[in-house]
Amino acid sequence: MLMEADGEAKLLAGGQTLLPVMAFRLAAPAILIDLSGVQELKGISIDDTGVRIGAMTTWRDIEDDQRLRTAAPLVSAAIEHIAHYQIRNRGTIGGSLSHADPAAEMPGVVVACDACLEIVGSNGMRSVPANEFFLGPLTTCLSADEVLTAVRFPPWPATRLWAFEEFAQRRGDFAYAGIALFHETGATGLVENAHIGLIGATSVPRRLGVAEAALNGRRLDGETIAAAAQLASSEADAEDDIHASAAYRKALVGTLLERALKAAAERAEAL
Numbered sequence: 479m480l481m482e483a484d485g486e487a488k489l490l491a492g493g494q495t496l497l498p499v500m501a502f503r504l505a506a507p508a509i510l511i512d513l514s515g516v517q518e519l520k521g522i523s524i525d526d527t528g529v530r531i532g533a534m535t536t537w538r539d540i541e542d543d544q545r546l547r548t549a550a551p552l553v554s555a556a557i558e559h560i561a562h563y564q565i566r567n568r569g570t571i572g573g574s575l576s577h578a579d580p581a582a583e584m585p586g587v588v589v590a591c592d593a594c595l596e597i598v599g600s601n602g603m604r605s606v607p608a609n610e611f612f613l614g615p616l617t618t619c620l621s622a623d624e625v626l627t628a629v630r631f632p633p634w635p636a637t638r639l640w641a642f643e644e645f646a647q648r649r650g651d652f653a654y655a656g657i658a659l660f661h662e663t664g665a666t667g668l669v670e671n672a673h674i675g676l677i678g679a680t681s682v683p684r685r686l687g688v689a690e691a692a693l694n695g696r697r698l699d700g701e702t703i704a705a706a707a708q709l710a711s712s713e714a715d716a717e718d719d720i721h722a723s724a725a726y727r728k729a730l731v732g733t734l735l736e737r738a739l740k741a742a743a744e745r746a747e748a749l
Contacts, residue, residue, distance in 0.1 A: 481600050483509050485622040490514075491534060491573030494565050519572070519627055524549045529631040533572025541566060550631050552591060552658050555642035556583040562650045572626045575611070578618045578682075581652035583644070585612055585683040590658040590675025593631045599624030612682045638662055639745050641738035644677060645730055647721075654722050655679040655714075655730040657738045661693065663746060669693045669702075674735065679716040679727040688713045689735065703739045707732040 480487055488507035490496060491514075499505045513519060519534035522543050529550045531540065540546065541557045560566060560574075560583055574584050575595065588595070588608040595606050600623045611618055620626065644656030656677030662670040672693040674686040689710040696702045711732035716724040 479509070479511050480623045480625070483511075487511055489576070489625060491576075492536065492569040493573075494561070494569040495573060495577045495579075513625075522546070526633065527630075528633045529553075531571055531629045531631075533575075533626045533628055534570050535572075537561075537566035537569050537571070540571065548636070549634055550591070551634070552587050552640055552642055552660065553584075553631070555640075556587045556658065559583055559642075559644055559646070559650070559653070559656075571629060575629065576618060576620060576626050578612050578614075578616050579652070580612075580615055580680060580682055581678040583653070583656060583658075583677055586656060586675040586677035587642075587658045588629060588631075589683045589685060590660070590673050591631050592673070593629055595626055596628040596630060597624050598627050605630070608683075609685070615681050635662065639742040641741035641745070643734040643738040643741070645734060653678040655716075655727050655734055657710075657731070657734040659735070659738050659742065661742065663698075667697055668695055669698055670695075674710065676710075676714060676731065679714045679731050681715075681717070686710050686713050686735075693739075698739060698743055703736055706739065707736040710735045 486508035488496060488510055490510045490512045513534055520532045522535060523530045524545055537557055537560055540553065546554045571584060574582050578585060593608045595608060595611050597604050597606060599621055606619060613619055638660050640660035642658050644653040646653045658675040659673060661672040664670045672690040674690050676684055676686055689706045692706045692709050711728045714728050714731040716727035718724045
């Protein structure tokens, strides 16, 4: 149907973004293709290869799956900040990722976690790393005849330390900025494999590579945390908008990273 529509069709998942956009006359597709009856696009599976979440799986189903609290804890933590109860009942993970709003939580989480997105189109199936899926605000690598079918997260080590922090004017609103991070601690007590995903402060979800490099190979003490936070603020290429200035968002990124690193350190003490 997508091929026959020649770019004039829109896929309807949960409808929590598409329908408001249509109501404001910002989109007027000739055809809506409802995916709610495609059962193969729903569900969560967990095995030795990681976690696979079907694109039509609702936020509520993800929130209720207790297995994800250990198999993909950053996903579980982010769900609590996504919109409100009613929207989580209808909204889907695939719909959010395909919409690619840089202020949304899950795009930043999948980039931080090195997830891969499974896509099906007229040319067959392909798997795209999350950091290559998002091309810009509300723009992805999906062609007009392609459907996002699932998200696959790599296995999560039980000893991995992680944290999720964001700041919004009200709980459930889009965040001014957010941080999704994880790292390992080696036998020497030094940080290894640091991943820092940035949410809401840039035009496309991305990792903060400079701040990550400042953490790797170092002990997570106050000096290291402060240095990484300062680098994160400088690295975040935020822009002014009606909600906050670029300077405010950049400062907020550093503050949130500092909080997240301290929260991750507290988890280390609990292991």
